[in-house]
Amino acid sequence: MKNPCATKGCNPCAVKGCNPCAAAGKCAAKPNPCAAKRVTRPVGYQPYEGNPCALVAMGKKLFNDTSLSSNGLACSTCHNNGAGYNATFADAYPHSVAMARDVFGMGTVHLDEMVQICMVRPMATEPLPWDGEQLAALTAYMAKVQTELAANPCALKGGE
Numbered sequence: 001m002k003n004p005c006a007t008k009g010c011n012p013c014a015v016k017g018c019n020p021c022a023a024a025g026k027c028a029a030k031p032n033p034c035a036a037k038r039v040t041r042p043v044g045y046q047p048y049e050g051n052p053c054a055l056v057a058m059g060k061k062l063f064n065d066t067s068l069s070s071n072g073l074a075c076s077t078c079h080n081n082g083a084g085y086n087a088t089f090a091d092a093y094p095h096s097v098a099m100a101r102d103v104f105g106m107g108t109v110h111l112d113e114m115v116q117i118c119m120v121r122p123m124a125t126e127p128l129p130w131d132g133e134q135l136a137a138l139t140a141y142m143a144k145v146q147t148e149l150a151a152n153p154c155a156l157k158g159g160e
Contacts, residue, residue, distance in 0.1 A: 036104040038127050039116040047112065048136035055133075059141025062134060069123035075138070078122060079145075082155035090150035111146070112139040 062068060063075040078084040088095060093111040100106040100117050109117065115138045116127040128135040149155045 035120070036106050039100075039104060039113055039120055040106070041110060041113060042130055045130055047139070048131055048133050050133060050136060052140060055137045055140040056144050058133070059137035059139070059144075062138050063141055068119070068125065068134075070125045071123065073123050075118065075123075082149055082152075085149060087153075089146060090153075111142055112136075115139055115142060 063079075066072050066074045066077075068074065086098065088097065093114075094108040096108050097106075097114055097117075099121060100109045100114065103121055104117060106113070106117075112130075112135060115135060119125055119127050128138070
């Protein structure tokens, strides 16, 4: 019997060549706690507030936007149809995330910090402005994706 939770397709962030998300191997960076400052919520942080539905819609567009990166990646390059998430993605934030821990030396992260980590690490660009609409939109969209994937454990294994 075929496993309904089996990974389908391929993960462009985990195939031949360098994996920008890797915590080990020839492409991996050493943990850099100093780099964590770029992706850690600033003191007194107040996120952008806007219409929640509009933010989710904008976040969905940004999730597929390669112009956010310096290397042609979009969030959807690694996370298309539920791919590229560990099972812990379903856990409430803040929680431990392997890339945040292994690359940035961060024990636990909030969802908006994880968005920033992905901007800096795999997408090789500057973090988004902390008080900006784009960060709020991507965070809102990712919260929606998280809820949807948590409701479908097979999806967190790359299935549909």
